[in-house]
Structure formats: C-alpha cells, structure tokens
Amino acid sequence: MTKMLIATTALVGVLAAPVAAQTIGVSIPAATHGWAGALNFHAEQTIRELGERYPDLQFVLTTTPDPSTQVSDLEDMVATRNIDALVVLPFESEPLTDPVRRIKESGVWTTVVDRGLAQDGIEDLYVAGDNTSFGRTAGEYFAQTLSEGDKIVVIRGIASTIDNERVAGFQEAIEGSGIEVLAMEHGNFNRDDAFTVMQDYLSRFGEIDAVWAADDDQAMGALAAIEQSGRQDEMWVVGGAGMKEMVQRIQQGDPQIPVNVTYPPSMISTAIELTALHFMTSAPITGEFIIASELITPENAENFYFENSPY
C-alpha cells in the first residue's frame, strides 16, 4: 500500500479531509536512484508521523519522473487540492522557477528543498544540503590523512552543478597538501559505470593510495573493481551520502572504507516538519536552512544508520 503511494505520479491524498484543515502539497522526484529512493522513504514517513501528530493537517504527495510532469503535478495540486503550502524539490531549477513563482504569488506558502530556483527570493523557506561542504569535508579528510606525493583518483557523478560544486569544494580542501590527483572521470552515480572507470584506473596506474568516489553507489562499484584486482591493501575508498551498507562497514572498522560524508536525503523531513510548524505554531519560520555535510567515522557511525531506509 505504501508502495502504491510512491509508485504513482497521480495525486494521492494521505488523510481523510476534515473541514477547514490546512493542506500541504509535497512534490519530489521519483525514486529512480538510491538517494531519491531514500528521499521518498523519508517523505512518506514524515507525512505519516505529522498526520498523526496534527490531525488538522492534510498532505498531498506526488513523485515525478521529469521536470514537465512535475509542472503538471503542481498545477493539479493547486487546481484540484487547493493547497495552502507547497514543499517542492525541483527536478531542475530553470523549468520549475516560473511555475513555483506563480503558485507562490497565488498565496501558497512555499518551501523549496535542495535544488534552488533560478530566481532568488521566491520561496518562504529554503532547506538544502551543502554540496561545497560535501566535497570539502571529504577533501579535508584526504588532506589530513595522506601525505605529500600520495596519489589519488576521483570518480565524479553526473556532470551537473551539484557535481561541480562538490569537486570544487574537494579540490579547494586538498590544495597545498601535495596530494596528486591522477585522474577524474564520471561514474554517473551508477555502480556499473563506476566499476568500469575504476577497472580502467587500475590498469592505467600502478600506484593509487586512495579513491574519492564521491557517492556510495559509485564507491560500491569501485570497491568491486579493486577486489577483482586484488589491490585492497593498497588503497582506501571514500564515498558519500551515507548509504546504510557503507555506514555499517565503517562502524565495523573496515580499513578499506575509513569514513563517509553525509548528504542526508532526510532533509525532506526537515522541510516538511518546518512547513508544518509554520501552520501549527507561531514560531517564525522563514529564510534558509542549510544542512552541513558531516564526516561519518567509526566512532559516530551509529547515529547515521537507519535500519528501515532503503538507502
């Protein structure tokens, strides 16, 4: 039943409708990769909890496979569900900017999550992760742990602003440390692509001291390639985003995966909770809420492990 909720792009009312209740619309990308899957999981869970806590609040959740469907979903929400607030994680910034602005102008309280709109000042609340800090946190670990002349390879994500910001943050942090970056290729947040890229790195370079895989799916692919080559003792791998298998291995002290960097998909919970608070309390809730990336180490790993999350 809960799967139905995630799988459909149609509008789904979560609670029965008491009169004069407030309705909050939530629009997020569909679960097409691990991180987005966890986003859906946390959105659904938060909506269920809030529904129990505040019977006066109703929620409408839509998941969309592409930007144009998301625009249609938003139009449907306004036209047929009469929403009072909108929590939206834009699929892409540019195409969603104008539709969200129009919804905001029609008097809907608006929260934008993670991917900012192309124009400033539209939303009431902006909740986001910090991609530069994601790259910098990883980079600082590399700079502290490795010594001058050590060699690393990087597997980047899908070519995008997100990826560029992460890589810029990383490069800034390792600058001056004397670490040599042998190569950077794209793994497209995909295990198979990262596996292939890592295999080729391993044939190309006789010495690699560490890998920044920048994403946990990519790290899984890279680890499989390293295992195949039998060079596990030579290098360690840092992924990112806090996939639960990775967190578990860090907790167990796996020498190949010393740390991880968070980019929590549960930021959607932060956004929905804060939006609900705007209606249910008189606390001022406007502005920006930026969630910094944290370093997951064997010592603090248990705080980042979510048993039921699919990611």
Place this chain on the structure above:
Amino acid sequence: MSTATTDSPKSAGWSIDLRVLGPILALLALVALGMFLNPNFLSYANITNVLARSAFIGIVAVGMTFVITAGGLDLSVGSMAAFIAGLMILVMNALIPVMGAGVGIILVGMLVAIVAGLIAGAINGLLVAKIGIEAFIVTLGTMGIYRSLVTWLADGGTLSLDFAMREIYRPVYYGGIMGISWPIIVFAVIAILGEIVMRHTAFGRHCAAIGSNETVARYSSVNVARVRTLTFIGLGLLVGIAVIMYVPRLGSASASTGVLWELEAIAAVIIGGTMLKGGFGRIWGTVVGVLILSLIGNILNLTDMVSPYLNGAIQGVIIILAVVLQRKRSNSR
C-alpha cells in the same frame, strides 16, 4: 577483384567485401590507438576487463541482431535485464532460509532468470507478431513497465544479494578456465551459435526474408508470426543469460541497472553491418560492433586526451564514422 565469382550473386561480390572492411578497420584503428596511448592497453588484465564487460551487451546484441534482421526492434532489453536481475536476487535471498546458502540456490536463480527472460520475450513477441502492434511501441511500453517494476521491487533503493551467496556466485563473473573468464567464454559460444543459426539454418534465412519483404516471405510459406515471435523469445532468453553473468559482478540491481543497454545493443548491431530496416543480419559484425563500443570507453578512460564531458561526443562520432564507411562504399558499387 574485378569480376564477381560465379558461385555468388553478382551484386554481392563487391558489396560484401567492402562492407566487411568498415567495422573491422574501425576496430583495428581503435586497437592501434589504444596501444599507442597506453602501454597497459594490451595487458592481460585490461583485455580481460574489456571483453568481460562487453559480454552483457554482446550477448543481448546477438539476440537483437535476429530481431532487427526480421524487421523488428526491441527497446525493452535494458529494463528487462534490470527487472530480471532484481527478481533473481529477490528469489535467491528468499530461498536462503529454505535451502541454505549453496550452489542449489544459484541454479534456481539461473532458472528464474531464464524462465523470466523467455516469458518477457514471449510477451513482446506475441504482442508484435500476433496482435500486430509496432515493435517500437510494444517494447517502448514494456521498457517503461520493467523499469518501474524493478524500482518498485527495490522500493526505490538497491536490491543486494546476500553476502554469503555473493561469495559462492562470484566466480561466475570473475572466475574462468585457462585464464579466460566465464563471461568471455559464454559470449563467444553464443556468438558462434548465433552465427551458425543466422547463416546455416532455415530460421536464419526466414528472418532475413521477413525483414526484407514480409509479404513475399508469407507467400513463400514462411510462418511470419512464428518466426518473428521466436526472434523476441530468443532475445528474451539471451537477456536472461546476460543477467546470469551480470548479477555475480556487483551482486546488486537497482533502477539504474541496464540503463541504455538497448541503445548500445542496437548501435552495436548497426555498426556491425546489419540493416536497421531488416533483411540482412551479420552476427560476427555485431560482435565487432560491441567491441568497438567497449574499446571507445576503455580508451577514453585510459587517457586524459579529451575532457570527460566529451566522451559521449567521441562515441557518437566513431559510431557514425563506422557506419558511414560501409554505407559509402557499398553505395558506390
């Protein structure tokens, strides 16, 4: 060769000779480029990597050659592979408490993959051949269906094979005999069988006949619906086999598994000299096409020659060049 030999039709003499050269020249040029750019290119490890990773697309592309030769097309193979991989992992994990981790479960998993492939192929084939819907539309539909199903099975995340099973299953991708890994052996066997079926059996000739003129084929008492359905069933079976080789590699399946496999397989088939509109198919050409596609990616990863942003562009140029080479010469006869 100025005159055609007597035992082959006149028009074929020139055209086949020259169309043969296009993909082979492209392949040799890539190998030479690879050797020039990186001394490790011809190392045993790199060659094994490239051939083994070509095996998935290669096995699928052999089946795709039959479908395209018979005038069809299958866009669903990538999604189908992801769905079958997900299904296989779920079944194997579910059986661990019942059967205990062991080879038995792997055999059941393989059976699941093959049966699922046959059924999925039969659904495509029957919709195309019996109901008469365009193959493009049918398989576009099933492509979306299988992609959604695997996302749903995985709850948006990743389905992972139990760790104990992974250790037992692993050698199917990473192991081999006499230093040749299993995916390469399976790919080679399937390619050779495919070549025999395409060239030396009635089925192969019927595929070409249907692809070049369906009406004439029907008047020549070829059972068009049956042959066409069988091409899709065969492709489904090969997708199942590809999945059997794929799952032990990373032991997981997710919504991003097998993305764009269909286009890579179709591209490989066309680079190899098979006609996209049907009527002529060449299995060994498909194999060359698959290797060309894999080598481009491999060479780009082995060098810093171009910005990684341009990888797709380089691949596109080489694909078009490989096809232009053969078309130009075959037209000028």
